[in-house]
Amino acid sequence: xxxxxxxxxxxxxxxxxxxxxxxxxxxxxxxxxxxxxxxxxxxxxxxxxxxxxxxxxxxxxxxxxxxxxxxxxxxxxxxxxxxxxxxxxxxxxxxxxxxxxxxxxxxxxxxxxxxxxxxxxxx
Amino acid sequence: xxxxxxxxxxxxxxxxxxxxxxxxxxxxxxxxxxxxxxxxxxxxxxxxxxxxxxxxxxxxxxxxxxxxxxxxxxxxxxxxxxxxxxxxxxxxxxxxxxxxxxxxxxxxxxx
Numbered sequence: 577x578x579x580x581x582x583x584x585x586x587x588x589x590x591x592x593x594x595x596x597x598x599x600x601x602x603x604x605x606x607x608x609x610x611x612x613x614x615x616x617x618x619x620x621x622x623x624x625x626x627x628x629x630x631x632x633x634x635x636x637x638x639x640x641x642x643x644x645x646x647x648x649x650x651x652x653x654x655x656x657x658x659x660x661x662x663x664x665x666x667x668x669x670x671x672x673x674x675x676x677x678x679x680x681x682x683x684x685x686x687x688x689x690x691x692x693x694x695x696x697x698x699x
Numbered sequence: 700x701x702x703x704x705x706x707x708x709x710x711x712x713x714x715x716x717x718x719x720x721x722x723x724x725x726x727x728x729x730x731x732x733x734x735x736x737x738x739x740x741x742x743x744x745x746x747x748x749x750x751x752x753x754x755x756x757x758x759x760x761x762x763x764x765x766x767x768x769x770x771x772x773x774x775x776x777x778x779x780x781x782x783x784x785x786x787x788x789x790x791x792x793x794x795x796x797x798x799x800x801x802x803x804x805x806x807x808x809x810x
Contacts, residue, residue, distance in 0.1 A: 687747050
């Protein structure tokens with residue numbers, strides 16, 4: 577079964593650092609880009625950035641550039657989203673999502689999603 | 700890059716058809732046939748319903764269809780069913796600097 581499994585919920589204090597993970601299985605991890613998507617409580621989806629796990633090339637939304645870092649370890653089929661100094665406004669559900677197969681025209685759509693990781697930042 | 704504009708809510712009775720609009724600009728929806736649509740039930744991850752404006756992934760009901768005219772894309776749900784009650788989001792490729800932008804989301808209610 578093709579799936580993305582994310583790490584568990586986190587509760588952090590402002591100023592702390594955090595890295596959450598997204599492990600792919602059931603497919604060739606390096607053949608598909610991974611994006612991260614934020615959903616603040618009661619709000620809509622926001623695209624944050626994406627990584628090509630084959631070479632770790634990244635693109636970021638201007639809204640998130642400089643605030644988060646996306647990385648990947650292809651040896652363990654895992655992508656990461658990390659913060660160096662969390663703020664209360666980072667409280668949200670974070671999803672990783674796989675871009676679909678290029679040949680099938682799905683490269684610019686997100687065909688497999690992780691279950692989400694809830695990050696709560698509170699003093 | 701601003702979010703694409705969707706109506707906050709759309710409702711319909713079982714069996715009816717509804718259409719959700721997704722309005723962008725000439726920099727995103729208007730320039731690329733790379734609009735996708737996602738269904739999200741409460742507390743669940745989004746699910747891909749339409750890609751490249753009008754294509755359905757394997758396993759998605761043919762009651763869901765997509766189209767585009769100018770800067771506006773649309774998702775139509777025909778033969779509305781109770782299980783279609785969910786939030787729906789459009790997403791468009793927006794060029795090499797921004798890459799992707801989501802819509803504001805639409806809550807579909809089955810009356």
